[in-house]
Amino acid sequence: MKKIVVTLGLLLTLYTLHAQTNAQLDPKILTSKKIMDQFMGLRFGMFIHWGPVALRGTEIGWSRHREVPASDYDTLYKAFNPTKFNAEEWVKTARDAGMKYLTITAKHHDGFCLWPSAYTDYDIMSTPYKKDVVGQLAKACKKYGIRFCIYYSVLDWHHPQYPVDNPYDTTAKGKRPDAHMDQYVQYMKNQLKELITHYDPYMLWFDGPWEAPWTKEMALDMYAYLKSVKKDVIINNRLGKQFAGTGSSAAVFLGDYDTPEQRIGELNMDILWETCMTICEQWAWKPNDQMKSLQTCIQTLAKTAAANGNLLFNVGPMPDGTIEPAQVTRLHEMGQWLKKYGAAIYNTQAGPYLPAKNYAATRKDKKIFIHIFENPGPTFTLPALPGVNVSKVSFLNGPSLPFKQNATAINITLPAVLPDLNDTVIVLETDTPTMRIPLLKKDQQ
Structure with a gap:
């Protein structure tokens, strides 16, 4: 009995400290401790950045107005026809790597939607492919026991009601003077309810709250709204304004866990966190991108778990819908290591x-x-x-x-x-x- 009391006492203390980062919210709507304990025990997930930009081999979202003119970028969807996409193959790659959850960029900063949305024509059904990528992945994840998660950007540089068109141009030319942020926020709510209702995601991974049009009040309202749609959906901290990996500090942020990027977070027994990192150098597919060695991949996973965090490891599929064979092989090698040593990763603490x-x-x-x-x-x-x-x-x-x-x-x-x-x-x-x-x-x- 003493063992149980001490262990539960410690866990309750940790969760209380975690919950204090959301002091602006009604504590009754925060994601339950049971769900968050389960999530942190998974330790290893697959991140997937993909969309029409793969046709150019440049970074998703960020290459618009830079390497790729917006007039070109915004019409890539007309040629996007990933006929070799096989959701089950992607999910089996994640499973064989020892990954326990999968997160797909349903909508990145460029605004393109990988599912048939009732609220925009800038989506997968307007491409030659005309098949629901998000839906196929959700179905395959359920089949193979992988928890399905959705990435959704707060930003949308393509949407006519979002005030920023070009983040690289701070003059009036980079803005949309006639945009209405309130209408865009309603668009977000409509799409997010659509995603939750149709695909029942385990977690929502937000990104992009650094731009001025998105406010703290909008973030608080959005968190509460999402919890009214699905009570225990997990929400990362990038819905709020303090998003960029708080590390060992006790900074206040909105959401269920922290998200250090392209680095392993510092050991922290008080704040839940997940490192997001690329298997190569670019988030989206890039020809001849430099891939991490097997040693680096395995040690990154082990060091992340040993600092009490999860690792969300990213791949960028090719334009035809396949993941590069070399990346599949590397992930399989990680899975072989986990078959032998997984007890030292899953459901452990630092x-x-x-x-x-x-x-x-x-x-x-x-x-x-x-x-x-x-x-x-x-x-x-x-x-x-x-x-x-x-x-x-x-x-x-x-x-x-x-x-x-x-x-x-x-x-x-x-x-x-x-x-x-x-x-x-x-x-x-x-x-x-x-x-x-x-x-x-x-x-x-």
């Missing part, structure tokens, strides 16, 4: 060791998982955990390892060659539920 240069730690129940990123030599030394006895050390799903512990250190004997050069996981079994163990401080490590 600590009690702080992330270090050559290793990081996750924990669950009475086990501490040590992710070794560099071969330390014949002896791997960890600081002792005050008041904690280690009863066994072993490779995860492998043999036991000799070790000695004293008041200051745990010395583990390792073989000359580690089982996995990308990330070898060893397990410390303790006599204490590991979530009772305080995080070590920097001077202890």
Whole structure:
């Protein structure tokens, strides 16, 4: 009974701190603790940035008015015909990578919609393809047990009622003087209700609230509205004005979790967060884009979990609707690693060791998982955990390892060659539920 009380007490404390970031809202409408605990336990998801811009191989949204003239960008949909798109193949790629959820850019900053919307003709049904991409993905995710999520940009540089046309031109030429933001906000509500009603997303991933037309009051109203449509839909913090990865600070933001971008967030046991990062360099497809090594991919996932965050890992499919074979292979390789070491990632929490240069730690129940990123030599030394006895050390799903512990250190004997050069996981079994163990401080490590 004591174990249960302490664990629940800790979790309630964490959630209370999380909820305080939404003090502007009625706490009754915030996403439930049960749903957020489930979400954070997933640890690994697929982000997909895709649309007609793939025909140019430039960045989605951001290349409009820059690499691609708006007159060209805004008509790309007329040639967008991804005949090789297969929703089940995308979802199976995510599943085989060990990913537990999938987030598709239903509408990016460019305003193009990947579903047949009743509120605009700038959508997938106006293309030669004429099939519901969002709907096909939602159906495939349900079939393969992947949680389906939707990205929706607050910005819409294409919509006639959104005041900004060109974010790179701060003069009057970059604005729409006759735009009506109130009408655009209603358009957003209509589309978001449409998306929730038709596709029942697990999570809504917003982006783009930095522009002046979108206000804090609009964000508060929108959060409350979305909760009236679906109570426990998860909503990231980019609906509100403070969006760009608060890290270890206790900054106030609107939403259910924080979203550091293209970097691993700092260890934080109080604020829930998810790193979004690209498998290559560009979010949307780019010819000959530089892909991350397998070691970098695996260690990014492990370091994210060891800092108590989720990883939303992005791919940009090609114009024909397929994901580049090299990216599929890399994701499959990550999945093979997770088949062996997934217990050290899923449903774990960070600590009690702080992330270090050559290793990081996750924990669950009475086990501490040590992710070794560099071969330390014949002896791997960890600081002792005050008041904690280690009863066994072993490779995860492998043999036991000799070790000695004293008041200051745990010395583990390792073989000359580690089982996995990308990330070898060893397990410390303790006599204490590991979530009772305080995080070590920097001077202890």
